[in-house]
Amino acid sequence: xxEVTQTxxxxxxxxxxxxxxxxxxxxxxxxxxxxxQKAKKPPELMFVYSYEKLSINxxxxxxxxxxxxxxxxLNLHLHALQPEDSALYLCASSQTGSTGELFFxxxxxxxxx
Amino acid sequence: SQQGEEDPQALSIQEGENAxxxxxxxxxxxxLQWYRQNSGRGLVHLILIRSNEREKHSGRLRVTLDTxxxxxxxxxxxxxxxxxxxxxxxxDGNNFNKFYFGSGTKxxxxx
Numbered sequence: 001x002x003e004v005t006q007t008x009x010x011x012x013x014x015x016x017x018x019x020x021x022x023x024x025x026x027x028x029x030x031x032x033x034x035x036x037q038k039a040k041k042p043p044e045l046m047f048v049y050s051y052e053k054l055s056i057n058x059x060x061x062x063x064x065x066x067x068x069x070x071x072x073x074l075n076l077h078l079h080a081l082q083p084e085d086s087a088l089y090l091c092a093s094s095q096t097g098s099t100g101e102l103f104f105x106x107x108x109x110x111x112x113x
Numbered sequence: 114s115q116q117g118e119e120d121p122q123a124l125s126i127q128e129g130e131n132a133x134x135x136x137x138x139x140x141x142x143x144x145l146q147w148y149r150q151n152s153g154r155g156l157v158h159l160i161l162i163r164s165n166e167r168e169k170h171s172g173r174l175r176v177t178l179d180t181x182x183x184x185x186x187x188x189x190x191x192x193x194x195x196x197x198x199x200x201x202x203x204x205d206g207n208n209f210n211k212f213y214f215g216s217g218t219k220x221x222x223x224x
Binding site for chain 2: 004031034041042043044045048050055056088090092096100101102103104105106107109111
């Protein structure tokens, strides 16, 4: 199984809502990532988890809260977002210990009204 | 972008022609990778070249790396309409598990 599964595929939320994006992989990868991608732009790194511990936070606003409950799951909790946070949120995983390929999910398209 | 630039930003060619896209990056690296993204979808890994390699081939793909110039190129030979997508280079900034993407090249292959 070389898949990274993201849910939901589409999410519309108001600025006062609380929602979560979910990501799951069963490849035994111990590094997991959240990227944000605006239209016609490259993916921008947000967070990296290594062995279920947050290792990189690219100065992301606190209204985005990542969580890694176990080695297969990665969540992104969303609260009090702004319309400019509307984007495609991509989850990825990779093996740790050496720089290797990233396996991406299909993304969750978020619209903040 | 967080790490580098690609050119051209957009490229339109006929089926059967070759497509070349270039990537420049800012910091030293362990390796450089190329990814493909169909519109609004996830990214798919194409090829990885390590910092001590100069050229690598995979099927119709040829990648070169010049670490002295901090640049790489991706050549797709005998392009097909199905190659239409955006192509991104990604580097690790000499930091394991910290991947940054270039600005991307949007390739359109006309049948």
